[in-house]
Amino acid sequence: MIKVNNLTKIYNGTCVLNISNLSVQKGESFGLVGNNGAGKTTFFRLILDLIRANSGEITSKDINVAGNEGWKHYTGSYLDEAFLIEFLTAEEYFNFIGKLHNMSKGDIAEFLNLHADLFNDEILGQKKYIRDFSKGNQKKIGIIAAMMGNPEVLILDEPFTNLDPSSQIRLKKILRELKAKYDVTMLISSHDLMHVTEVCERIVVLEKGLVVNDLVTNENTLKQLENYFAV
Amino acid sequence: MIYKWLYQNKWKESLRSSIWQKNLAINIIMGIFILYFLLNFLFLGIFADKILMEIFPDENPVNKFNSFLLYFIGIDLIIRFIGQTLPTLSIQPYLHLPVKRSNLMHYLLGRSLVNPLNYAYFIIFIPFALISVASNYSGLAAFLWLVMLFFIVFFDNYLITYVKRQFGSKPLIAVCLGIILAALILMDRYHIFSLKDISEKIFTSILIHPLLVVIPLIAFAAIYFINFSFLKNAAYLEEVSKNTSKKAVSTSGISFFNRFGVIGELMNLEIKLMTRNKRPKSIIYMTPLFLLYGFFFYPQPTYMNHDSMLIFVGIFISGGFMMSYGNYLISWESCYFDALLTKSFDFQKYFQAKYTLLVTVTIISFLVTIPYLFFDIKLLYINFACFLFNLGFNINIVLYFAMNNKKYLDLSKSAKFNYQGVGMSNFIVILPMMLLPILLFVPFSLFGFPQIGLIVLGSIGLIGIALYKPLHAMIIRRFYVKKYEMAEGFRQR
Numbered sequence: 017m018i019k020v021n022n023l024t025k026i027y028n029g030t031c032v033l034n035i036s037n038l039s040v041q042k043g044e045s046f047g048l049v050g051n052n053g054a055g056k057t058t059f060f061r062l063i064l065d066l067i068r069a070n071s072g073e074i075t076s077k078d079i080n081v082a083g084n085e086g087w088k089h090y091t092g093s094y095l096d097e098a099f100l101i102e103f104l105t106a107e108e109y110f111n112f113i114g115k116l117h118n119m120s121k122g123d124i125a126e127f128l129n130l131h132a133d134l135f136n137d138e139i140l141g142q143k144k145y146i147r148d149f150s151k152g153n154q155k156k157i158g159i160i161a162a163m164m165g166n167p168e169v170l171i172l173d174e175p176f177t178n179l180d181p182s183s184q185i186r187l188k189k190i191l192r193e194l195k196a197k198y199d200v201t202m203l204i205s206s207h208d209l210m211h212v213t214e215v216c217e218r219i220v221v222l223e224k225g226l227v228v229n230d231l232v233t234n235e236n237t238l239k240q241l242e243n244y245f246a247v
Numbered sequence: 248m249i250y251k252w253l254y255q256n257k258w259k260e261s262l263r264s265s266i267w268q269k270n271l272a273i274n275i276i277m278g279i280f281i282l283y284f285l286l287n288f289l290f291l292g293i294f295a296d297k298i299l300m301e302i303f304p305d306e307n308p309v310n311k312f313n314s315f316l317l318y319f320i321g322i323d324l325i326i327r328f329i330g331q332t333l334p335t336l337s338i339q340p341y342l343h344l345p346v347k348r349s350n351l352m353h354y355l356l357g358r359s360l361v362n363p364l365n366y367a368y369f370i371i372f373i374p375f376a377l378i379s380v381a382s383n384y385s386g387l388a389a390f391l392w393l394v395m396l397f398f399i400v401f402f403d404n405y406l407i408t409y410v411k412r413q414f415g416s417k418p419l420i421a422v423c424l425g426i427i428l429a430a431l432i433l434m435d436r437y438h439i440f441s442l443k444d445i446s447e448k449i450f451t452s453i454l455i456h457p458l459l460v461v462i463p464l465i466a467f468a469a470i471y472f473i474n475f476s477f478l479k480n481a482a483y484l485e486e487v488s489k490n491t492s493k494k495a496v497s498t499s500g501i502s503f504f505n506r507f508g509v510i511g512e513l514m515n516l517e518i519k520l521m522t523r524n525k526r527p528k529s530i531i532y533m534t535p536l537f538l539l540y541g542f543f544f545y546p547q548p549t550y551m552n553h554d555s556m557l558i559f560v561g562i563f564i565s566g567g568f569m570m571s572y573g574n575y576l577i578s579w580e581s582c583y584f585d586a587l588l589t590k591s592f593d594f595q596k597y598f599q600a601k602y603t604l605l606v607t608v609t610i611i612s613f614l615v616t617i618p619y620l621f622f623d624i625k626l627l628y629i630n631f632a633c634f635l636f637n638l639g640f641n642i643n644i645v646l647y648f649a650m651n652n653k654k655y656l657d658l659s660k661s662a663k664f665n666y667q668g669v670g671m672s673n674f675i676v677i678l679p680m681m682l683l684p685i686l687l688f689v690p691f692s693l694f695g696f697p698q699i700g701l702i703v704l705g706s707i708g709l710i711g712i713a714l715y716k717p718l719h720a721m722i723i724r725r726f727y728v729k730k731y732e733m734a735e736g737f738r739q740r
Contacts, residue, residue, distance in 0.1 A: 064589050068731045083727070088591035098585040098738065101516070103523040103658065115512045116590050145523070147659075165591075 017042040017169065017201045018063065023072035025058055025225075033058045033225040035072075042168075043199040045191070047216030047233075049206060049241065054222040056205040057095060060173055063203070064093055076169065092167030094158035094175070102147035106139045106157050109146060110164070117165025124164075131160050134186045152178040159187065163194070169201045170194065176211045184211065191215050209245070213238045249346055253354045260337075276674075285370055292374035309383045312375065313450035314443040320399060321428045323368070327407040328421045330364075352478045356471065359408065365400055372396050380454070388454045395453055398463035405470040412477065509592050513600035520579055521572075524658035527579060530572050534608070537567025538616055545622040554692050555685050557626065558704075561633030562684055565613040566641055569605050570680060573645035574673050576601055578652040581737035588734060595723055598646065602719070605642055609634065632701040632708070633684065639711025641680045646722050648676040650729045653736025 018040040025033040033055040040046045048056050061067045063074055065081045073080050076087040093099070101109055114124040128140065138153055146154060155178050162170060176184050188211065194200040206212040212219060213233055221229035221244060229244065231237055299308035338351045372393060380389035414420065434440040453459045507514070521527045544550040544560050551557070563570075572579075580587060587597070613634040620627040652673065684704055691700030711718065 064585075066585055066588055066731070066734050085591070088589060091589070093589050095585065098583060099589070101583045101586065103519060104516075108519070112512060112516060113590065116509065116592050 017044070017077065018203075019075045019078075021072050021075075023062065023074060024070045025055075025062060025067065026070045031225055033062070035059070035225075035227055038220070038227065038230075040201060040203065042201055043195065044218060045195050045202040045204070045216045047204050047206065047212040047219040048222060049209060049212055049219060050222035051245070053224070055225040056222060057173055058225075059222070060093070060095055060171055060203065060205065063171060064091070064095075087169075089165075090168040091171065092162035092164065092169070093171040094155075094162040095171070095173040097154060097158075099158050099162075100146050100154060103145050105145055106142065106149070109157060110161060113161045113164050119165060127164060128160075131190070134160065134183060134190065136183070152180060152183065155179060156183065163190075166198065167200065169203070171203045173205050174207060175204060176206055176208050188215055209238060209241045213241065249350050250354055250357075253341070253351075254358070257337075257358055285367070288367065288370040289374065292371035293378065295371065295375045296379040307383060309380050309454070310447050310451050312379070314447035316450050317442055317446035318428070318432070319368075320403065321424070321431070323400070323403050324407060325421055325424050325428065327403060328411070328424065331359075331362075331404070331407050332411070349475075349479060352475055355478065356405070356408075356474055359404060360401060362404075365404060368400060369393075369396070384454045387457060391457045391460045392450075392454060395450075395460050395463050398460075398467040402463060402467045402470055405467070405474050409470065409474050409477065412481075509596045510600045510603065513592075513597060514604055517579075517600065517604055520658070526656065526658050526660055527572070530568075533571065534568045534612075537563060537571075538612060540564055540567070541616065541619045541622075541626075545619060545626065551623065554629070554697050554700075555689050557629050558633060558685050558688050559681060561626075561630040562637060562641070562681060564616050564619075564630060565609050565634040566637035566680070568608045568612060569637060569642060569645055570677055572608075573605055573642075573649060574676065575652060575656060576605075576645060576649035577733060578649070578654065578656045578737070579658070581655045581733075582658065584734055584737045588730060594726055595719070598719060598723055598726070602642065602646065605645065606638060609637055609642070628698075628701055632704040635705040635708030635712075636684050637708070639708030639713075640683075643711060643718050643722070644676065644680055647725065650725060650733060651676070653733050655737045655740045657740075 020035050020038040022037075023033065023035045024031055032053075048059065050056055058067070062069055063076075063081060065083075065087075068082065073082065075081065076091070079086055081087050101112070104112065110128060111121075111124055114127070119127070128135075134156055139149075139157060142149075146157060149157065155175070159172060159175055162172065175187060179187060191202060191204070192215065195202065202216070204212060204216060217233050219229075219231045219233055219237060219241065220227055221231075221241070231240065295312060296308050299306075299311045303311050334355075338355055341351055376389040376393045380392050384392075431440075431442050435443050521531055540560055540563055544556065550560075577584075613630065616630060617627065619630065687703055687707070688697070688700040691697060691703065
């Protein structure tokens with residue numbers, strides 16, 4: 017689904033990302049872990065063609081993401097608040113994103129209804145703008161909006177941070193369902209090793225821009241990761 | 248001690264403010280502007296005495312000066328109402344620390360007096376007091392007169408703080424105050440009711456009875472105390488940040504646009520952007536002023552005989568919104584630019600939505616200002632040529648160069664005196680839009696064929712409109728090259 021070839025990104029003379037070869041299969045749930053500055057967000061931004069690589073390329077369905085826009089139709093993403101339109105209400109934002117995916121009003125309502133659990137009555141019908149929501153609720157809005165329009169690929173940057181425990185559990189359930197029912201390819205970064213091992217079947221560890229570990233998740237993975245990050 | 252630390256922090260905050268790290272050129276231009284105004288004030292202060300004697304030879308210049316002071320207070324209040332805020336949020340980092348609440352409030356109120364604007368007036372008052380008041384009355388009277396003015400200015404400062412806290416800062420209030428003031432000036436002019444006489448009596452009595460200076464002093468102390476006790480009770484986080492979280496207003500966009508699919512959605516989004524955020528909102532409020540621009544120029548024969556000046560006005564009337572809003576056409580969306588880049592819509596539609604918006608406002612601006620023809624029928628021709636030029640030429644300049652802005656714009660800050668996100672490119676891009684039409688027109692006008700000059704301007708506009716498709720394709724091509732740089736810049740907040 018997504019292939020990376022000799023990708024490098026250099027900021028001010030420092031190489032912040034250098035991945036020679038990496039591919040994510042269709043339907044794979046791919047976890048990305050690493051300390052701050054490891055290059056997780058940079059990698060995701062490169063996949064979304066938000067920044068330009070210094071060399072190499074990323075292909076999605078065998079088409080270079082840079083300079084092409086076909087991937088946008090089947091890729092949902094939420095990296096940070098810059099993906100939200102802060103002066104809209106939650107409903108207006110969902111409607112806007114939904115319309116871009118050619119969803120009808122009914123489709124949108126039905127879709128939002130599916131996630132009523134996660135919203136916990138705190139998101140819809142609030143009569144306030146997104147900028148006035150708490151960080152956790154903003155994140156929920158962004159993540160759910162990323163799932164609109166039945167994406168085949170879903171890219172989430174630290175989706176669990178700022179969420180309350182119940183929401184974390186609900187989100188994990190939603191992600192597992194997406195994979196089981198629709199075979200969605202997921203790329204998820206996280207600082208929380210437990211969550212990411214629960215959701216992802218494959219975990220890649222980045223350190224200073226390099227892939228230092230590529231694991232298939234099993235019952236030992238969490239231990240392995242904890243040992244790796246232990247200081 | 249605590250005050251010393253608080254003021255030290257404030258001092259650091261000002262020194263490290265992003266204003267100084269901005270473009271050097273902009274700081275220099277701003278500096279020159281400020282210096283220019285200060286010099287004007289200084290000259291006014293020094294020569295006020297002579298000017299007043301010239302105009303009112305039989306009267307005491309000090310008394311005459313005093314007669315304007317109530318108007319001065321009125322204007323000062325309006326300016327403060329528009330521009331002044333009490334930045335309560337700035338004490339937020341101290342609220343949880345072991346600092347007395349009352350200390351914080353005194354600090355907050357005290358530092359609002361540090362604002363240099365409070366003292367700008369005294370560049371007029373001090374020379375006048377030294378030159379005129381001292382010689383017409385006495386040195387002591389001049390000193391007390393100044394003391395009185397200081398307390399009046401401080402009083403204004405706190406009065407507005409209190410009023411704004413109590414009633415909010417609705418622009419309507421400022422407009423009402425302005426109308427009342429204008430009415431008073433008119434009544435004075437036609438001798439129906441003279442505020443000037445009252446003003447003269449009040450402020451001259453202080454020169455005769457120096458002890459009266461305690462009245463402004465008491466007023467100042469009272470308003471300070473009222474503010475203090477009000478703030479002390481209100482200084483809780485939810486109150487402090489009250490104005491940052493407002494209830495959503497139900498401007499649901501214009502449903503009319505919905506039928507245009509993605510373009511309609513994007514236009515609706517843009518309208519919400521304009522109506523729900525402080526900074527674009529202030530530009531919207533200014534747009535009617537652009538339309539009224541003609542009233543400054545058209546009644547004056549000197550301008551009416553200068554056709555090139557009229558071209559300038561004509562470009563501004565129908566294109567004022569386009570230039571001021573369009574300058575940041577893409578930066579407005581800097582806070583969610585990444586979202587736009589990753590969503591599945593065609594950027595051709597994105598630019599079409601922006602184009603449609605600018606065209607709509609430009610057409611409305613032109614139609615609304617057609618009545619200017621009652622000043623002179625030639626204004627209709629001039630403004631029509633300028634309108635076409637805006638629509639065919641300037642609009643493309645705006646769309647093309649809006650991509651040069653790579654600075655994040657904070658939408659929630661007011662546009663007044665706000666240079667966040669402004670760069671040299673913003674000024675430079677205005678120049679060709681204003682100067683080019685004049686340069687094109689002047690040669691024809693000089694040789695006595697202004698009509699041909701207008702036809703040239705209009706034709707350029709029409710050609711631009713006809714070439715809409717290729718020009719747009721060019722703009723979109725540039726967008727695809729520039730988008731990474733822009734996104735990069737917008738992420739630097």
